[in-house]
Amino acid sequence: MxxxxxxxxxxxxxxxxxxxxxxxxxxxxxxxxxxxxxxxxxxxxxxxxxxxxxxxxxxxxxxxxxxxxxxxxxxxxxxxxxxxxxxxxxxxxxxxxxxxxxxxxxxxxxxxxxxxxxxxxxxxxxxxxxxxxxxxxxxxxxxxxxxxxxxxxxxxxxxxxxxxxxxxxxxxxxxxxxxxxxxxxxxxxxxxYPRIDPVVIMLVIDKERDCAILGRQSRFIPRMWSCIAGFIEPGESLEEAVRRETREEVGLEVGEIVYHSSQPWPVGPSSMSCQLMVGFFAYAKSFDIRVDKKELEDAQWHRREDIRRILQNTRYKSDQQEAIQKIQKAASGNGEAQVQGRTSSDSKKESTTGTSTLGFVPGPYAIAHHLISTWANEGPVMTQSNY
Ligand SMILES: [Zn+2]
Missing domain, CATH: 3.90.79.20 (Nucleoside Triphosphate Pyrophosphohydrolase)
Structure with a gap:
């Protein structure tokens, strides 16, 4: 499917x-x-x-x-x-x-x-x-x-x-x-038995207007946007969790739901040894977003061409170089090994790149990236693609 x-x-x-x-x-x-x-x-x-x-x-x-x-x-x-x-x-x-x-x-x-x-x-x-x-x-x-x-x-x-x-x-x-x-x-x-905490993560799509929702949680680093997501509750199916979370977070009703892929996520909250992210495309039946500010800082519809542009902001590549250097420093016993979070020099670097107003999405190590890029890089019709 x-x-x-x-x-x-x-x-x-x-x-x-x-x-x-x-x-x-x-x-x-x-x-x-x-x-x-x-x-x-x-x-x-x-x-x-x-x-x-x-x-x-x-x-x-x-x-x-x-x-x-x-x-x-x-x-x-x-x-x-x-x-x-x-x-x-x-x-x-x-x-x-x-x-x-x-x-x-x-x-x-x-x-x-x-x-x-x-x-x-x-x-x-x-x-x-x-x-x-x-x-x-x-x-x-x-x-x-x-x-x-x-x-x-x-x-x-x-x-x-x-x-x-x-x-x-x-x-x-x-x-x-x-x-x-x-x-x-x-x-x-x-x-x-080893514990797994399942989470639904979905790209909410409006087929007719050819746009999708990206949201921001307040814990995200500045200007990062992603899919909306939420924990599955006991007694709930995956599809029901997609519908409920979308309704709760952005006030939209969802019709068709299409499975994309899933991802073990052992780097989530410390109380959860391994989350399982289950990724979907969720097709909205309505258009007016009502953001639940307790859950999300913001959520907006983005046109496909805008999301393609956001995907070109490959912030994760500079993060990658920085992480490599930190690991090498730590391994050689030289200087600041474990730096948690981001430093002020990171934000300075970003503001000079000229892409800072555009925002960015998580790097390809996150399933959100693949949900977003799969949709953005496909034609407007989602079915029977055979690439
Ligand atoms: Zn006992």
Missing amino acids: MSGRETVNAFAGNPIVGGKREAEEVEEVLRSPEAASKVKVLPMCDGKPLVEAQSQGLVPWRLAWQELDDIQYYGSAEERNIQLVYVGDGDGFSYFAIAVPAKDFGDRQELKSLADGFGKEGLTFYDLRSLMQAADFGNHDIMGELSIAGHARAMMEWHKQAKYCGRCGTSTRPILCGQRRQCTNAKCNNKL
């Missing part, structure tokens, strides 16, 4: 999750005498994967997989193995992530010295959002690395948030190579 070619969104297309094996089988690999030669481990600290910065070529960073025997801060091999979280299989290896215990979470110096502890230069723990920004969407290799990192982070964050049983309040422990957790109260034995 999709109109164009399939979009493989960032964080999807994981090259090792496809080779996943049964947890019991993986447990056997860990217990076997050849474990050391069959297992690779990705250390993560405070949700940040260990990466090796690359100064040459098209791939700015790579995941710094370690040998099983190099993971030594858990005491016995048995204690360590309980903390390993299985993330997939490929090239004859079983891949795991493990949380590196840290004293001061988020402390840049500690992150660097923990990374240096792996005995190789150019290593650093770095936040996934910056790794995402540094990745070139057109490069298959780096997008594969990013999706593995996203899956690993989602699992590690879920483990952090699922430490206690929601039924009886007792602590839980990881089982089946970190694929589940289980309550330690023998009378309860409640099993916990």
Whole structure:
């Protein structure tokens, strides 16, 4: 039912999750005498994967997989193995992530010295959002690395948030190579499953006038516009969520709804280990927008040619260069490693580009970008395109 070619969104297309094996089988690999030669481990600290910065070529960073025997801060091999979280299989290896215990979470110096502890230069723990920004969407290799990192982070964050049983309040422990957790109260034995929070995201389109709605949330960086989106409520279908959110946020009734693609999103709010963005085109039955100011700062109809022009404002490319430099600096142990948010020099740079009044949309690592660009670059008729 999709109109164009399939979009493989960032964080999807994981090259090792496809080779996943049964947890019991993986447990056997860990217990076997050849474990050391069959297992690779990705250390993560405070949700940040260990990466090796690359100064040459098209791939700015790579995941710094370690040998099983190099993971030594858990005491016995048995204690360590309980903390390993299985993330997939490929090239004859079983891949795991493990949380590196840290004293001061988020402390840049500690992150660097923990990374240096792996005995190789150019290593650093770095936040996934910056790794995402540094990745070139057109490069298959780096997008594969990013999706593995996203899956690993989602699992590690879920483990952090699922430490206690929601039924009886007792602590839980990881089982089946970190694929589940289980309550330690023998009378309860409640099993916990990794959490996913689904979100509908839609480009609302007026077919006759050939225009679409872009909205702004107040938390967005200045001049960024995107699709409207919202969480699915219990007892609601995807289609109902699209209709309700569109009605609530911009006061419009929606008729036809067309699925586009979906995207795992492990870089959302910290309380949610992994959102699943489900993207749609939603065809409006009415035209007068009534913005709910509690939900959105603003929302406006834009003509297709205007959206094409907005898409030419590729702000994400300068963000990409900036993210690459920050990762390289952090990996070399040189200067300001983790810079959160944007600096005043960014806005200065923008105001001199001459495109500042136009606004921009999220970069191609976000499904919103593909919803917007798919519609903008297609002809006015959405159906039976075969490109
Ligand atoms: Zn319990």
